[in-house]
Amino acid sequence: MKGVEYEYFDEDLMNRPKSSLLLEYNPVHKKIPVLVHNGKPIAESLVILEYIDEIWNDRPVILLPQDPRDRAIARFWAKFMDDKCAPALWRSCRREGIERENAFEEACALLNVLEAELKDKQKRFFGGDTIGFVDIAGNFIGYWIGVIQEVAGVRLLTPEKFPLLCKWCCEFQNFPIIKENLPPREQLFAFFKARFERKRKTFSPAA
Amino acid sequence: MKGVEYEYFDEDLMNRPKSSLLLEYNPVHKKIPVLVHNGKPIAESLVILEYIDEIWNDRPVILLPQDPRDRAIARFWAKFMDDKCAPALWRSCRREGIERENAFEEACALLNVLEAELKDKQKRFFGGDTIGFVDIAGNFIGYWIGVIQEVAGVRLLTPEKFPLLCKWCCEFQNFPIIKENLPPREQLFAFFKARFERKRKTFSPAA
Incomplete structure (x- = not known):
C-alpha cells in the first residue's frame, strides 16, 4: 500500500525448532511477523505498522489519521x-x-x-x-x-x-x-x- | 510530567454497578483509566499516553522518542x-x-x-x-x-x-x-x- 519494496521470507510454522532467523530477530516472543529494516528487527504487528507509517511518511497512502x-x-x-x-x-x-x-x-x-x-x-x-x-x-x-x-x-x-x-x-x-x-x-x-x-x-x- | 492541568475522578472499584460516568465514557471495556479531553473520552492506558504526548507536543517533556x-x-x-x-x-x-x-x-x-x-x-x-x-x-x-x-x-x-x-x-x-x-x-x-x-x-x- 505504501509502495515500499520488500523481500518476503516464509517461516515454516509446522516445523520445530523455529528458524534461527526468527530466534535472532524476535528473541522475546519468537513469533512472526518481524520486519527487518536496515538490518534491524521490529516485532509485533501493530508496532510494525506504525513504524512503516512513520518511516515512509512521504508516501501517498498514510495508514493512521493525522488528527x-x-x-x-x-x-x-x-x-x-x-x-x-x-x-x-x-x-x-x-x-x-x-x-x-x-x-x-x-x-x-x-x-x-x-x-x-x-x-x-x-x-x-x-x-x-x-x-x-x-x-x-x-x-x-x-x-x-x-x-x-x-x-x-x-x-x-x-x-x-x-x-x-x-x-x-x-x-x-x-x-x-x-x-x-x-x-x-x-x-x-x-x-x-x-x-x-x-x-x-x-x-x-x-x- | 507534561505540566497539563487536569481534574482527577476516582472510580470506586469495590462497588458494583460501575459508575454511569465510566459506562458512558468507556462502554467497550468499562475499565479505568479514561481520559476525557474536550468532552470526548480516550480509553486504554497506552493509547491515552500516546494521545497526551501528541496533543501536548510543545511541552518540555516528551514521552516517546522522536526517532x-x-x-x-x-x-x-x-x-x-x-x-x-x-x-x-x-x-x-x-x-x-x-x-x-x-x-x-x-x-x-x-x-x-x-x-x-x-x-x-x-x-x-x-x-x-x-x-x-x-x-x-x-x-x-x-x-x-x-x-x-x-x-x-x-x-x-x-x-x-x-x-x-x-x-x-x-x-x-x-x-x-x-x-x-x-x-x-x-x-x-x-x-x-x-x-x-x-x-x-x-x-x-x-x-
Missing part, C-alpha cells in the same frame, strides 16, 4: 481487534467442549461491538472510505477466521449474525492491493486442516 | 509490560495452587527479559536517563506489584532475583513527579487487603 484524537481512536480499535477479538475467535475454533462454547459467546459479544461500530460509522472501512490502520489490524477477522471457521466446522462470523462485518470482510478481501497479497484460500485451508489434524493426533497444546 | 526506530522499540516494551508482564504478575498473586505456581514461573521468565534489557541498556530508566513512555507503562511493575505481593505473601520481584529491576522500581517510585502522584502505600495496601479478603469470602471471580 491525534482520530489516531487514538484508530489505536483503540486496532488493539481491540488484536488483543480481544482475534484470541477469542481463535479459541472458539480450537478449544473443545465448554471452553469452545464460552469462547464462542465471548467472540459473539466482541464482534457485536465491531458490528455496532460499523453501523455508527456508516462507512465502507473502519478507516473511512479506504483501508487504514484498523482494517489492516483486523485482517484476522477480515480474512483468516473465515477459513479457520470452515476447517473447524464453526459458524460464528456469518452474514445472518453480522451483516455489516461480513460486508466489510468481503470489501477487505477484494480491495485490490489486499487481494493481490493475501495467501490463496486453498493454501490457507490446507495449512489449517493439516495443523488441526496434527493437533488431534498428538494432543500438543494449542498455539 | 521512528526508537519509538517502535519503546512501543514494543510498553506492550510487553502491559500485555504480558502485568497479567502474569497479577495471576501469580491471585490464583491458587498449580495456577499460581505456573503464573509465578511465567512471571519470573518475563521479568528476566526485563532484567536483561536493563543490563544491556546500562541506563537508569527504560526511557534512558529520564522517565519515558516505557517506564510509565511499567508502573504496575514499578510500584503496584510490590504492594500486591506483600498482601498476597508472594516473593517474586525481589532484589536477590532481579537486582536491576528492583533498583529501577526504587528510582521510579522516588522520581519526584511520580512520587508526588502515586497513591500512598498504606492506602493501596488496605485496598488490596480488603479486595483479596472479600474475594476469599464470596468466591467472586478475579478481576
